Amino acid sequence: MKSHILGLLATLALGVTTALTFPSGARGEATATGDLGLVVERASGSLLLVDQSERAVLARIEGLGDLSHTSLVYSPDQRFAYVFGRDGGLTKVDIVTRRIAKRVVQAGNSIGGAISDDGKLVAVSNYEPGGVKIFDADTLDLVADIPTGSKTIGLVDAPGRRFVFSMWDTGETWIADMSGTGSGAKPVITRITGMGSNPYDALITGNGRTYVVGLFGEDGMRALDLWADAPEPTDVLPGYGRGQEEMPVYKMPHLEGWALAGDEFVLPAVRHHQVLWVDARDFHETGRTATHGQPVFAIARPDGRQVWVNFAHPLNDTIQVVDTLSKQVIHEFKPGPAALHMEFTPRGHEVWISVRDANKVMIYDTHTFEKLGEIDAASPSGIFFTARAHKTGL
């Protein structure tokens, strides 16, 4: 009898615990987050929690403010997402309880963020007032404030508890080393001048070694070797558009996704309807592929065998797929009006594409190009699978 009562109490206790921990989750089941993701609904300030394996929506999380041009990063345990809103809002979302865990408005106007390699610090880059703020990932308390006097872009995490970011107005790149931060310790800043005119975005390679800055104000890009003791700007594709007619840019390209095939990577050109192939060791050009329009994203399938490209307004209804070996366009299709963002499943068998003006996320097989399904979403833009938690620069 006694053991029966104990068992009953244990069951009750378990039930209560479960209810507290998973108020909207399944009955008593742990929530695995490894195949989940979040879709930004830019016009309504909400996120859709999606299940990649089920190709289904699990929940909608609301109240995140202005989500135009929003990105997010994940905590190492893939439970929390840190959402960087256009309005300066930094929101910590718990995807297990499907609720906002914390939210601060940390600036007037922000552009992106990153999480440190140890998962303890979250950094946000801001346009207004220009600079980077670094927060405790647990509490969202401010840890460091780094004014730069410029619109600040291309913020990434680098190994060794560092953040790297660049200045649109001054053409500098700064490395903020947070490895020594104890109570009251200050970030150690390394300033690199002469990166070029109007850096608009940057990427860091998956091994954390190379930081490449795209330049709007000149014909070329620059890179830093973060393994060097004193990194110096190195030319990437200087004069890549020389002698060609420049075209207006109706949407700034993004550099976040990048392709590596052997020792090459691929980047969207600015003012030209091309993607550019670059030798990753010495940064000389190895080829270029003519594309349908001004590329916005040129993103490699995780194995690097294909590069998927979308385009700026008004040609943003089209996607092209480029074969990495031949550098030829092997597939072109129109998912619908305003195909803004592509996200691969971690091993690359599927790609999810947000089609903003169709209010859908479309899902395709990357080998057969067959459409596998679709999900309703209100003005969807960014799609972020939780596997990003374990990748440098994402």
Add this chain to the structure above:
Amino acid sequence: MRSFVVLLLLANPATGGEIPAGRAAELEHLVLHDCGSCHGMTKKGGLGSPLTRGAIAHYDPETLSGVILDGVPGTAMPPWRLLLSENDAMWIARYLLKGDAP
């Protein structure tokens, strides 16, 4: 109906900015999302300057329309002349000057 609209526009050349009703919804969408990718969906600015009424009230619609059509050389503001007519640009200029009320 189309010919009527055209006649109406011809009859009113000094003001400009008249467009068919369906076009207005398209332009509003363009301002929100495509201009919004640099200027912010709430028009409070981003890479581009703020376009709230307070920020642009000192410009006349002709100036704004000219900026939209020809861009601002040396900045990221592109010329939209390839995609927008002069009437489109004038409509957008007036729409922005009117502020957030639809």
